Amino acid sequence: MAAAVLDRFSPQALRVLALFVVLVLIVLFFGSQIDNYYSARLFNRVSTSVAIMAILATGQALVVLTRNIDLSVGSIVGFTAFAVGDVLSTYPGLHPLLAVALAVAIGAGFGAFNGVLVAYARIPAIIVTLGTLALFRSLLVEYSDAKSIITANLPEWILQLPRANIVSFGDLDIRITFFAAVIVVITVHLALTWLRTGRKFYAVGSNPEAAVMAGINSTRIVFLAFVLCGAFAGLAGFFFLARFGNITVVAGLGFELKSVAAVVVGGINIFGGSGTVLGALLGAILVDLIDTSLVRWPLVSEFWREAVLGFLILGAVAIDAVLMRRLLALRHARMKDRRDKSVAQDGATA
């Protein structure tokens, strides 16, 4: 029963539910517009491409939860993809796990730089990361020396990685990269739900002043959020390298806005304190699905695509907001009902 669902789920779970409904609506819409839309291919396309954005959105979510923003993640992805590609071109024998560790470490290093400026020097995050967005990109341009990473020089295992499957159901592939992204999202979700440090991310974003009064080291939490966000951007950079192989200095350009879009569409409050990374995952899938479907929709010309994409994202957010409000109102009414009953009983006994 709908009523039972309303009772059982928290507002955050309702939000994920609402997003899911929007996702289904989008699929139905494009299904009616595009031939052969419902195919294993579509799933494979979206799942492999969302793998990178999901990891990035997870990191972004951590930062946004603490009432901050990281606009430098696109540049971190680009730099990491290039640097790890460069190292692997020079030392093709490097162990795959070491390559991943290197990517995460580089990303975490950039994240720490952001974190120090935001958490300790107390410069607003939007200013810091707008600066490092350009700074990290320029470092990449400098580091690249006008060269690019080409697949020919990369070891075979990393080129095979994007098409490696965990399992296949007929044509439907669960690729390693997608699987890894889902594992990352679930792990972070569990950590945010069950670890005290995880809850403090919410606390700091929810009311920074109260966090200080409650003896929470919010400086450390904000710093940690940026380091983790950088680390995830580094990991995304590794997957970027594996998927695209040819890395130029423009790698990851614009990813910062896509990750913010995924996070916001995914229902994480841009003013911090509420939302889940599961929502961010759904947000990433939603944005990617719209993007992937649009380029296959003959009705929309190349030049209008960006506009239609923005319009559809706004539409999705609006539908989601309306749905969410209806669900919350219903839930609220039911809870008030119950409370009134219990108050009436209290009154009777007093």
Place this chain on the structure above:
Amino acid sequence: MSKIITSAIAALMAAGLAAPAAAESVMAEKGQSVDLTLLPKFLGILVFDQANEGAQEAHAELENPGELLFVGPTPENSVAGQIEIMTTSTTQGKDVVMLSNNAGDQIVPSATAAQAAGTKVVTWDSPIPSGDGESVFVAQVDFGSIGVVMADMAHSLLGGSGQMAVLSATPDAANQNAWIAAMEDALKGSKYADIELVDIVYGDDQSEVSYNRALALVDQYPDLGVIMAPTTVGIQAAAKAMQDEGLCDQVAVSGLGLPSEMVSYTLNGCAPEFALWDFRDLGYLTYYTSYLLATGAIKGEIGETFDAGRMGEYTIEKDPTRDSGLRVLMGPFTVYNKDNVEAAAN
């Protein structure tokens, strides 16, 4: 041993060059001081760096005591950055700005201002579409011939009939647009009657966008046989996408690419054939043209003939691919396949 396949059109062009011009060939006088700025579309792309190497070679050869600066915008800021660098170079009193234009006609006001202030603007790789504010365009190859070569490659890859699509760079890249137009012209010939151009899409010269666009093309056109990408970034992204999705036996990737970047895809059959010219030579020739213009040895008028060091003699002509504007045509270019790509890559 490398065997270079030169297209018939390129051979024709060479013949055209060989015809003696009316004027006497101008020689460059060494050691004159000329300050130059080499302005690529943006930094971090290998071919532009190769062009710089060629320009540096000419700079040393001509013993120019002046300065040759290689400056470009960052990728995300290409259009505004080019305009800004153009303006800055003018204020600094540079003698020449050598521009690979990525800003379409938006560059015109700053280029015109530069000319008015005595800074020559020589374009290379990609011209100013209207020709305004530009002294001369050093064309890598004849744009018409690029169109024919691309049509020919598609013809051979499709075995004479089938569907092809174009994966270009940005929608306002003048050179790519001109080449695509030339190819569409060529496709009107009866030889290509069974080849259908189904779509033109843009990958913004970004690996990830190009990669996704290539996949979208394959999904959208199940019978697609060739993806033609006249951009070095697009062609390798498309080849990687086809390779990753195991589609190389259905869809062949072709276009303009660097041998060193394409070698693995050519050998495994994902991109059996592609073409390119030498960007070092292009940088070298552009430098010579600029130096001669700045020193007043040539005026930048139709029919002037000059000597460009190791590359020989060139003539300034009316650019037949644009309504107005002058060009110096370099040519020819090379088609690479599994027989010659390895040698060229090293």
Place this chain on the structure above:
Amino acid sequence: MSDAILELLGISKFFAMTAALSDVSIALRPGEIHGIVGENGAGKSTLIKIMTGVHQPTSGQIRIDDVPVQLKGTRDAQERGIAAIYQEPMVFPDLDVAENIFISHNKLGEVVRWREMYAEADRLIARLGVSLEVDRAASGLTLAGQQTVEIARALALDVKVLIMDEPTASLSAHEVDQLLRIARALKAEGVAVVYISHRLEEVVEIADRVTVLRDGQHVSTRDIGDVTTERMIAEMVGRDAGEFFAREKSHATDKVALSIEGLTVDGAFADVTFDVHAGEVVCLAGLVGARRTDVALSIFGVVPAESGTIAINGKAVAITNPKQAMELGIAYVSEDRRKLGLAMPMSIVANTTLATLEQFLSRSGLVNRRRERDVAESFRRRLNIRTPNVNTSVGTLSGGNQQKVMLSKWLNAEPSIMIFDEPTRGIDVGAKAEVHEIIHELAASGVAVLVISSDLPEVLSLADRIIVMREGRQMGIYDGAEATQENVMQLATGQELTAEPA
């Protein structure tokens, strides 16, 4: 004192050259409620900050269980068993009640055991003798509920000293009772409760001992048996304060200045009907949530009424925005000085002339700065605003002085109808008396005054007539002289019986 749990010995605190505290000594015993009173600026805030480790004393010693300690910060103070709750509760709106309680409880380990946490939260809340759903988000709680959460948080940390800073300032009478009950429950558990409040009746009701501060100095600490409200006030202000809550004679005339009939805003209030005569002071009484502010905002045109009529000087008017209301001679002094009333970073001068700037335009259309300053200066003297000069930014003034600046802003518009919304909330006794004095003066000069106040003694001493509201409904009208705390309360809480529940 050897039985003290927390002892402050000769504490002084200097900020730059000014002394916020000089040589203050206080000892807190376990299981006592220790009231601390004083005018704003007496040093209470500084004292709290020193006890909670926010500030370090310039000189003097802090001893916990007879051991000298240094409190390095709020966290350090918490770990030593000292916590504070404030007028504005510090909760996390997005977290649920249980999490709010245990968020800083690091001893519980890194993994959150939700079920245990909810059970423990239930137990803690029960210990305070109240009921709250512990798995509800704190954003839905009332102010009182949020305070309860904060107190429970302190309790979870095994607090030995709990400082309550103006805890009842924003609570309704019913909620105040509940808070006092909680304070007694804590006392019964052996906690030393420091109770700081401007509401002296409350302090007298609950405290075991009372300390009076004045100008950063310790005046007295007495057992409650030796304390009366009058004596406290005298010590706080350093003068006899007998006149503070005396009723003045009415200045009401026959002329009806403001007449309201059947005023309704759906979802807020319905069918409100009353008159205010020129020279009369009418009070809107009721608990928090009675929707009195909504009535005022409706009259002032912020949220225009959906039905009902407003007449001014006998003429029906339609007021759809505040500008119209101001042109009709209505002024509204809001409860929330920050949100609705004052531009905090701007100077006293700028704030004073904000609503009446047209008057200060010279022929060239520019603001005449000198006249502006003269007017602000005259109000500074008239209202006794304590400030170095009128160019000081309002944000740096104390609450009472901010209130006076807001008053100047509206008085300058020379309104014929003046609405005050909680004019004395959170300001000290001296300033309060001054505000009352101004209201009387206004009435005497023929202004119709409507006052919204949750402070019953204030209502009773000010009002010529009292309109009682409850949850958006007008419950009744009393003549000021006849009303008592009890009968107003009865209407406000909707009780039929005369007996107040204990």
